[in-house]
Amino acid sequence: MKLESLKELFVEELKDLYSAENQILKALPKMIKKASSNQLKSGFEEHLEQTRGHVERLEKVFQQLDESPKGKKCKGMEGIITDGAELMEEDAEPDVMDAGLIAAAQRVEHYEIAGYGCVRTYARLLGHSNVVQLLDATLNEEKETDAKLTRLAENVNVEAKEAA
Numbered sequence: 288m289k290l291e292s293l294k295e296l297f298v299e300e301l302k303d304l305y306s307a308e309n310q311i312l313k314a315l316p317k318m319i320k321k322a323s324s325n326q327l328k329s330g331f332e333e334h335l336e337q338t339r340g341h342v343e344r345l346e347k348v349f350q351q352l353d354e355s356p357k358g359k360k361c362k363g364m365e366g367i368i369t370d371g372a373e374l375m376e377e378d379a380e381p382d383v384m385d386a387g388l389i390a391a392a393q394r395v396e397h398y399e400i401a402g403y404g405c406v407r408t409y410a411r412l413l414g415h416s417n418v419v420q421l422l423d424a425t426l427n428e429e430k431e432t433d434a435k436l437t438r439l440a441e442n443v444n445v446e447a448k449e450a451a
């Protein structure tokens with residue numbers, strides 16, 4: 288497919304994010320089960336709830352643009368999630384597993400932050416101010432989640448270090 292305009296790239300990138308968010312929606316319940324720290328579990332639970340909101344926001348974005356969210360599989364997110372799934376199959380000390388889960392989750396967040404940052408900028412350039420607001424709201428939640436994971440890692444990594 289030939290991309291003729293920034294608008295077309297914008298829609299393609301949004302489809303990628305829509306696929307990514309739906310993949311995260313499926314992966315998070317497995318991460319919740321695998322986490323040992325209650326704080327980490329509840330952090331993932333909260334982010335699962337937020338992710339449902341991210342999917343809904345993207346659906347609103349597509350509605351406003353009169354475009355379909357379907358038709359793309361985000362291979363980048365698929366790879367990040369596959370890496371996480373491989374980690375979860377490892378036989379690991381619970382604290383070490385938690386540290387690994389945080390690392391996997393932060394990769395997810397950084398990937399999303401990059402994606403939302405780009406589409407938010409495209410939306411601004413293309414003059415879709417309502418869409419900018421929706422994308423900004425999600426971008427901020429992804430950044431907050433990343434910061435929260437960094438704070439959690441401060442304890443979890445120390446416990447992982449003391450595990451063996």
Ligand code: FE
Nearest residue numbers: 308338341399
């Ligand atoms: Fe998200």
